[in-house]
Amino acid sequence: MIIEKNKVVYMHYTLKDSDGETIDSSAGGEPLPFIQGLGNIIPGLEKELEGKKVGDKVTAVIPAEQGYGEVSDTLVQLIPLASFPDKDQVVMNATFQLQTPEGPVTATVKSIDGDDVKLDFNHPLAGVELHFDVEVTEVREPTEEETAHGHVHVHHSCSSC
Numbered sequence: 001m002i003i004e005k006n007k008v009v010y011m012h013y014t015l016k017d018s019d020g021e022t023i024d025s026s027a028g029g030e031p032l033p034f035i036q037g038l039g040n041i042i043p044g045l046e047k048e049l050e051g052k053k054v055g056d057k058v059t060a061v062i063p064a065e066q067g068y069g070e071v072s073d074t075l076v077q078l079i080p081l082a083s084f085p086d087k088d089q090v091v092m093n094a095t096f097q098l099q100t101p102e103g104p105v106t107a108t109v110k111s112i113d114g115d116d117v118k119l120d121f122n123h124p125l126a127g128v129e130l131h132f133d134v135e136v137t138e139v140r141e142p143t144e145e146e147t148a149h150g151h152v153h154v155h156h157s158c159s160s161c
């Protein structure tokens with residue numbers, strides 16, 4: 001069975017930046033499951049994995065625009081310190097989870113100047129060229145429930161319902 005739209009795929013992966021620093025890896029843990037073609041993973045990696053099968057190893061360099069996007073200045077915003085419930089938590093590089101209509105986003109504190117807190121809503125990997133080493137460990141049909149939910153159920157349980 002090959003990887004194509006709506007197939008469930010399990011992969012081991014190591015993600016590095018262009019300096020060779022490891023950003024993330026499944027090594028030593030469970031392989032990462034996703035459904036191909038549904039945007040569970042970044043578009044550039046879906047494209048590289050299309051047509052591959054179990055045991056295939058893929059090395060891919062994915063530019064930021066096919067990964068987590070370019071850094072956008074409009075996603076850096078000044079927020080008054082007074083609007084934070086716990087001001088002691090507002091320190092350089094602290095991260096905050098915020099709810100938006102599009103789902104949760106993470107913001108990082110970039111600077112603090114008096115009452116002005118500069119928050120960066122860009123994805124932490126925005127603007128980063130992604131270097132993937134992937135090994136495909138399993139490809140299977142999705143269950144009806146997985147198709148309905150649009151994501152993989154690990155050990156037959158759903159993470160979001």
Ligand SMILES: [Zn+2]
Pocket residue numbers: 145149151153157158159160161
């Ligand atoms: Zn589910």
